[in-house]
Amino acid sequence: MKQFLSFVKKEFHHIFRDVRTMFILLAMPVAQIIIFGFALTNEVKNSKIAVWDQSVDAATASLVSELEASRYFELEQAIHTPGEIETIFKKGEVKLVVIFPPHFNEDLQHFNKAQVQLIADASDPNVANTLTNYASAIILDYQNRITQNRKMPYTITTEMRMLYNPELKGAYNFVPGVMAMVLLLVCTMMTAITIVREKEMGTMEVMLVSPMKPFRIVLAKAVPYLLLSSVNIASILLLSKYVLDVPINGSLLLLIGESFLFTLVSLALGLLISSGAESQQTAMFISLVGMFLPTVMLSGFMFPVENMPLPLRTVSNIVPAKWYYIIVKSVMIKGTGLHTVWKETLVLAGMLVFFLGLAMRNFKIRLA
């Protein structure tokens, strides 16, 4: 144990004495979360919607089929109570709920006026915005069509509500994404590089010819990065809450616990990469291309996973950040508990066991 601690201490010396490493570890996450303020527009296809039809008449039926006929929406289910809205949003599949009040067609025929309400899950503000715009356009289209042959125009007013993120703040979207990116960068890339550096410098050679258990050498190298990651988690959450006004709606403890789990997965990935890479450049390349790009592209943080072609959607399942992103969005923005994200948590835990096992198996107790 004393050996192990001494190793950890040595590792901290390495980090604190290298300005560049310090910069990547501590300043970059802060910079990223502040820079990532721009919003990204994205097209939405086949989004799942739910309908609460309190009227059930000819007009609502044709409106629903119009929505369904468009390539943007797919009717997932019909609901019957207001309580269900919250429930299905928290499950996370349905992004938009369309509500028709009672007597929709009667109002339309008698008073030439009717109302429809759109409620969107705005924890991803870009998607929510796009969805409500599409839906209102379809409704407007329908209104114009039935008005054509009449003197008195029909008016259908759409009322919109953005749940969880009423002001459609972009920050709600990118905070979870940046958290995933930063943790991956710090844990996977930096850990892989620091281990491979020992191979390059020849110090691994000397370390191996010592009583220290070989795998403990690399575990000890991972510990400081785990600790620094918790600093990063804390600083991102503080910045989000007090600078970007992103609320933490769910349990803080759960959020930190899940972040910790994701950090461990990233560390295991770093160890795995280091066991295969022989030079720092290789380690960096594998981390960036193999980890960082998929995290940005496939985790759902920049481009909604729902819109991707099937092969990419399948690939996205093996990107740990995708699951972490879902978890953070649910817990932090929607305020749900473990009961809604246990599946994702289980996936991450499985990945941790798998990657760590693989890294241990691949670890070389000799030079070649």
Next chain:
Amino acid sequence: MNMTAVSISKIVKRYGKKKAVTTALHGISFEVQQGEIFGLIGPDGAGKTSLFRVLTTLLLAEEGTATVDGFDVVKDYKEIRKRVGYMPGRFSLYQDLTVKENLEFFATIFNTSIEENYDLIKDIYSQIEPFKDRRAGKLSGGMKQKLALSCALIHRPSVLFLDEPTTGVDAVSRKEFWDMLKRLKEQGITILVSTPYMDEAGMCDRVALIQAGRILSIDTPQGIVRQFGKKLLAVKAGQMLPLLQAVKEHVAVADAYPFGEYHHVVMKGDGRQELADYLTKKGFEFELKDAEPDIEDCFMGLMKEE
């Protein structure tokens, strides 16, 4: 009593796969006795580092067996890693840690402390102690080497492996270094040291001459020189290159090669007078004298025989 500290039997080490295989060690065998300074002498690429890595359990040999301190290098690698000291050819300490931090770190991972074995390293460490708060990367070559040796010794190893410890070190530091090794030997530590410098052979108790993965000869330095058995001359003239050409063409000459400011000439028999006459006829103004063979001459001779 003589105990075997290192025993090597028919070690073969190959690198690469299938088509591009290079064989670094062609079935090497020898033994090193306890408390001996054993030199492994040969040029770059002879296989010295490969052999050291096999013995320090860092590489697996394709064929053959080896034991260090009685432990098998494959099966008992954990035991060996506890009891040997290893100093690789390249400076392999943490450059961003200070002298003291490096030493403390190595002491801890070997489950000991600087105080516990201070007497062993005192001689060496005291020379760099004034710089103990300097980062290892900022030390001079000689000081780096002293620090590396201190770190390799901090756990009082039974066998010390030094891979080319004097390469890139100035003459004064090299001399000091060998004096340090002699004092370590007195403490009962077996030392295996490799070097490309033939002139260092005399510092060892026994040496193995190694070339292209094969052992040419194993003996005491004096024994190796005694094996030479041929007449050796040294010749010098104004124009050295034409002189070498001319000498090589003479029938009585077995071999000739540059050696410091002279050319060394290995004779087939005793043809000194004939050679002198021949060179005079060729118009050289030369100096010719008898020479004492040293390890390098032996090495050149053995290499040629191979």
